[in-house]
Amino acid sequence: MLLEARQVTKSFGAFTAVADVDLGVAAGEMIGLIGPNGAGKSTFFNCLTGDYAPSAGTIRFDDHDVTNAPPERHARLGIGRTYQVPATFEDMTVLENVMVGAFLRHPHRGEARDAALAVIELTEMTEQRHLRARTLGTPGRKRLEIARAMATQPRLLLLDEALAGLTPAEIQRAMDLVRKIHATGVTLVIVEHIMEVILTLAERIVVFNQGKVIAQGKPDDVVRNEQVIEAYLGRRKAHRR
Amino acid sequence: MRWVWIALGAVFLAYPWVLAGPFYERMGALVLLAAISGSAWNLLGGYAGQASVGHAIFYGAGAYLPLLVFTQWGLPPIAGLPAGIAVSVLIALVIGIPTFRLLGHYFTMATVAVAELVRLVVSNWDLLGAAVGLSGPAVSRGWWDLSFRSSIPYYYIFLAVLAVVLLVTWQMERSRMGFYLRAIKAGDRAARSLGVPVRRYKLYALMLSAAFTSVAGSLYALMVGFVDPDSGLGILISIEMLIIAALGGAGTLFGPLLGAVILIPLQNATNSWFGGSGSGATYVIYGGIIMLIARYQPGGLMNAWHALQERRHRRAAAVEPRHAA
Numbered sequence: 001m002l003l004e005a006r007q008v009t010k011s012f013g014a015f016t017a018v019a020d021v022d023l024g025v026a027a028g029e030m031i032g033l034i035g036p037n038g039a040g041k042s043t044f045f046n047c048l049t050g051d052y053a054p055s056a057g058t059i060r061f062d063d064h065d066v067t068n069a070p071p072e073r074h075a076r077l078g079i080g081r082t083y084q085v086p087a088t089f090e091d092m093t094v095l096e097n098v099m100v101g102a103f104l105r106h107p108h109r110g111e112a113r114d115a116a117l118a119v120i121e122l123t124e125m126t127e128q129r130h131l132r133a134r135t136l137g138t139p140g141r142k143r144l145e146i147a148r149a150m151a152t153q154p155r156l157l158l159l160d161e162a163l164a165g166l167t168p169a170e171i172q173r174a175m176d177l178v179r180k181i182h183a184t185g186v187t188l189v190i191v192e193h194i195m196e197v198i199l200t201l202a203e204r205i206v207v208f209n210q211g212k213v214i215a216q217g218k219p220d221d222v223v224r225n226e227q228v229i230e231a232y233l234g235r236r237k238a239h240r241r
Numbered sequence: 242m243r244w245v246w247i248a249l250g251a252v253f254l255a256y257p258w259v260l261a262g263p264f265y266e267r268m269g270a271l272v273l274l275a276a277i278s279g280s281a282w283n284l285l286g287g288y289a290g291q292a293s294v295g296h297a298i299f300y301g302a303g304a305y306l307p308l309l310v311f312t313q314w315g316l317p318p319i320a321g322l323p324a325g326i327a328v329s330v331l332i333a334l335v336i337g338i339p340t341f342r343l344l345g346h347y348f349t350m351a352t353v354a355v356a357e358l359v360r361l362v363v364s365n366w367d368l369l370g371a372a373v374g375l376s377g378p379a380v381s382r383g384w385w386d387l388s389f390r391s392s393i394p395y396y397y398i399f400l401a402v403l404a405v406v407l408l409v410t411w412q413m414e415r416s417r418m419g420f421y422l423r424a425i426k427a428g429d430r431a432a433r434s435l436g437v438p439v440r441r442y443k444l445y446a447l448m449l450s451a452a453f454t455s456v457a458g459s460l461y462a463l464m465v466g467f468v469d470p471d472s473g474l475g476i477l478i479s480i481e482m483l484i485i486a487a488l489g490g491a492g493t494l495f496g497p498l499l500g501a502v503i504l505i506p507l508q509n510a511t512n513s514w515f516g517g518s519g520s521g522a523t524y525v526i527y528g529g530i531i532m533l534i535a536r537y538q539p540g541g542l543m544n545a546w547h548a549l550q551e552r553r554h555r556r557a558a559a560v561e562p563r564h565a566a
């Protein structure tokens with residue numbers, strides 16, 4: 001296993017956002033992590049990246065215990081991430097944003113620049129490379145976050161709702177990029193709350209509801225699962241009332 | 242960029258010949274001194290976005306130590322300059338290590354608190370002259386005392402030091418450290434996710450900033466030959482550095498120099514209008530400038546200029562396709 005989370009729990013005061021979650025990710029997999037809003041996906045995700053220290057449980061990455069390691073250690077070990085709300089460096093250009101990531105493996109400016117340009121090419125942002133991040137729209141900033149994380153040369157890339165808020169055409173482009181990244185050998189964990197998109201993308205689906213994993217397996221099996229239908233459709237019915 | 246360096250170098254080298262006379266020579270030296278300390282503040286407050294309101298501690302350490310080695314052991318004051326740097330870097334570590342664990346505001350608040358504490362302690366410390374302060378050699382014992390009647394030698398010494406500070410800043414800006422500091426300023430959570438050891442880089446920036454600020458304090462003590470708790474450690478010294486950087490453009494290479502060129506003559510003028518050292522007028526000017534910056538141009542003058550150029554570029558880029566077609 002490349003990543004192994006055991007019995008991970010995260011509480012905020014008395015409220016338990018993630019309860020006893022187990023997840024194993026093998027090298028080369030592409031996993032979709034789905035669930036309705038508020039299910040605890042982002043919270044669990046932030047435990048995996050070191051942004052939150054879990055209240056209980058252990059997380060191992062590539063034979064290192066990273067349960068309480070800070071985010072920068074995760075990055076050095078080879079975990080890259082994006083944020084649900086893009087956190088690009090607004091006053092810096094696209095190239096400069098990506099160079100910050102590239103400096104992790106390339107301490108010298110020239111090499112970092114070359115590495116960043118290669119990633120910008122891969123993510124198809126070459127034309128925007130001299131624009132400041134703040135001038136990009138949401139799709140551009142989400143793409144830039146992916147580019148920036150890729151520049152750290154991760155073995156595992158975690159995407160938190162990289163597709164949310166995009167138009168269908170933009171979703172297609174983003175999915176092409178995700179497939180391209182997967183094809184380079186990067187293991188992916190993708191968080192989404194829109195189920196339809198992720199089913200066509202991921203090889204394995206893990207379903208969250210109220211802080212717990214309620215189902216996991218192949219996309220086809222997961223959509224037929226009673227509890228999953230309940231979690232999604234039950235909500236929708238409740239909304240209509 | 243090379244032409245900017247050459248043009249600035251030429252202007253500042255020629256200044257004492259263009260505007261001669263003790264008044265302008267002294268003013269020129271004071272502008273350069275303020276540009277040095279403003280640029281030093283800028284390394285941390287500008288690039289990394291960690292605003293300090295306590296840099297007077299480092300300035301004071303730099304100012305006191307040269308005069309201390311003179312009064313205690315009769316050494317030439319310049320011998321105290323490296324000691325001032327060492328003390329400043331040490332204090333920087335003492336403040337930075339605990340507060341950089343916390344959110345940005347705590348650092349700012351800690352700097353104010355520690356600076357006032359240090360001022361109070363020094364005001365009652367006989368070794369440092371307590372409230373009276375310390376003086377340098379009354380008559381120069383030799384060139385090594387660096388005690389000159391004219392301001393011109395100081396002007397050129399300060400110019401050389403400013404050049405060093407700006408060159409170091411320029412190199413830093415282009416290196417990994419510069420990128421990391423700007424990333425920290427833009428959002429330290431995202432920076433950490435890209436592997437930036439945020440606390441370590443804030444500490445590096447603080448140590449470098451403290452060292453250069455200390456040098457500015459030592460240069461001040463060499464020129465004036467006297468320091469007391471107000472002139473070496475007063476809160477106005479910290480605020481002046483902040484305002485000079487913010488006015489010219491925090492986080493830009495030449496911003497603090499521009500800020501010093503504007504603020505120091507302005508201060509000089511108001512001081513002579515309102516008489517005496519007029520610290521009341523100084524507060525009014527500082528307050529006014531802070532309000533103007535906050536209201537109209539949070540990025541300072543250099544950033545206003547950059548934004549203007551960017552808009553022109555974009556307009557030019559929008560025209561281009563027509564040429565191609």
Ligand SMILES: Nc1ncnc2c1ncn2[C@@H]1O[C@H](COP(=O)(O)OP(=O)(O)O)[C@@H](O)[C@H]1O
Nearest residue numbers: 012015017035036037038039040041042043044
């Ligand atoms: N920092 C926090 N403090 C308190 N509650 C939080 C915090 N972060 C998330 N929560 C709560 O935890 C639950 C799960 O949130 P989140 O992980 O963001 O869900 P998802 O990403 O699946 O939409 C929500 O009820 C949310 O309100």
Ligand SMILES: [Mg+2]
Nearest residue numbers: 041042043084
């Ligand atoms: Mg979420």
